[in-house]
Amino acid sequence: MKNLGVKSLPWLAANLPGHLRFRRSLGRPEAVQRSLLGSYLGANADTAFGRAHGFASVRTAEEYRERVPLLGGDELTPWVDRIAAGEARVLTRSPVRTLEPTSGSSATPKLIPYTPALQREIRRAVAPWIVDLYARRPRLALGTAYWSITPLALDEERPAGLVRVGFEEDSAYLGGFWSRLADATLAVPGLVRHLREPDTFRYVTLRHLLLRRDLTVISVWHPSFLLLLLEELSRFWDALVRDVGRSRLEKLSPDVPARIWPRLGLISCWGDAHAALSLPELARAFPGVEIQPKGLLATEGFVTIPFGGAWPLAVRSHFFEFLSEDGGDPRFAWELDEGRVYSVVLTTGGGLYRYRLEDRVRVEGFVERTPSLRFLGKGGHVSDLRGEKLHESFVAGVLARVFEGLAPRFAMLAPGEEAGYVLFLETDTTPAGLAERLDEELSANPGYRLCRVLGQLAAVRIKTLEPGAFARYLHRCRERGQRWGDVKPLALSPLRGWEEALMP
Secondary structure, eight states, X not given: OHHHHHHHHHHHHHHHHHHHHHHHHTTXXXXXXXXXXXXXXXXXXXXXXXXXXXXXXXXXXXXXXXXXXXXXXXXXXXXXHHHHTTOSSSSOSSOOOEEEEXXXXXXXXXXXXXXXXXXXXXHHHHHHHHHHHHHHSGGGGXXXXXXXXXXXXXXXXXXXXXXXXSOSSGGGGGOHHHHHHHHXXXXXXGGGGGOOSHHHHHHHHHHHHHTOTTEEEEEOSSHHHHXXXXXXXXXXHHHHHHHHOXXXXXXXXXXXXXXXXXXXXXXXXXXXXXXXXXXXXXXXXXXXXXXXXXXXXXXXXXXXXXXXXXXXXXXXXXXXXXXXXXXXXXXXXXXXXXXXXXXXXXXXXXXXXXXXXXXXXEEEEEETTEEEEEEXXXXXXXXXXXXXXXXXXXXXXXXXXXXXXXXOSEEXXXXXXXXXXXEEEEOXXXXXXXXXXXXXXXTTSHHHHHHHHTTSSEEEEXXXXXXXXXXXXXXXXXXXXXXXXXXXXOSBOOOSOHHHHHOO
């Protein structure tokens, strides 16, 4: 056991300088952000994008905002296509190591350039998170950690081009030396992601985890990923007992996972927006284990990190702007108001310039002078059957209220085959009057209320699902071209056809 602690020490020591720099930056976000933007403009002035937008003559953040338009995935694609074809210095002077696919929650895959500069920025966010996590809970450093691995899709096609698409290992996001340090602390080796058949991937993951009674940390994206893995633990249990060894597992049960990993002290996962509905079930499976909501992070970059009980902006990692819901000029990180809601705009060392993430956040407070943000949901996910314009983040709040005190295993609102919405639900207990309560809450949206009054939309219907709804949801998302690592349950899907997929 002593050796396991020693394994973690180089990883922690390597991250300590970044942790200290982040702490110092919290009191001066404007200076840090302006300096970071200046480094982007200077480094990339002689690129195709930089020349097209006059980076060489931009001196301030205000001039940058005026000179460069807001971009989305469609506007970025032509530039990335040039990179994929082998052209150098398109978006960055820093060479592109890989084009990493991402599809968010519903869109077709996009390719995000990964450069050494972007990898350094990711390390600047990881460092304070890791050091803060272990410094506040030192016993966790004496064991191993499971950081969820994104498997390669069985049918994933890599676009042809001169630039590699996708990292071979998840830890490669950090860069070579740092990847090796991180790998030394892991309970499940990164090579597992090359197992493309889902059952095989889950079985091998569970086998590695069952061999680690010293597991202290689990980090997954959506909590439903871990809950699904626990369901598979029960299904594979007899085979795993034979494989791992009966003596290791003879007094244990898949129904009591907390006894399998008695030293588990922390689970890191998404805990905001719609993901919050899954937290009570996770807490029941691991009583007494701390559940730490992750910050807001995406393939494109880090926005916030867990730090000191808050979720401050990753102010050293990227240059941020924020779009207010009531219009007006975009705001900089040092101009935000507590309690206000904004959507996030990123500029990164990977070549994203004023890139709209479509993530809505609310300012919960400040850590020194740096805003602490809470993720509310994706701003771009809107369903509009009859003019009601329901936003995913609004529906997430509605579901959180109607299920307060309960923990459905799966809950998603989507258009039905008729002119109205269906709540697809997997739960042990369906609250009485759920459809009426849901319709009432949705009517807080004026557009929805008007459509109901005018008879343009029918009342919400409830469709109760058999166990395994999330697995079926995951399968349908994969059929639509999403990667496993990009799929997460949504409070609202604007797409039809879910009845066939979720109610086989």
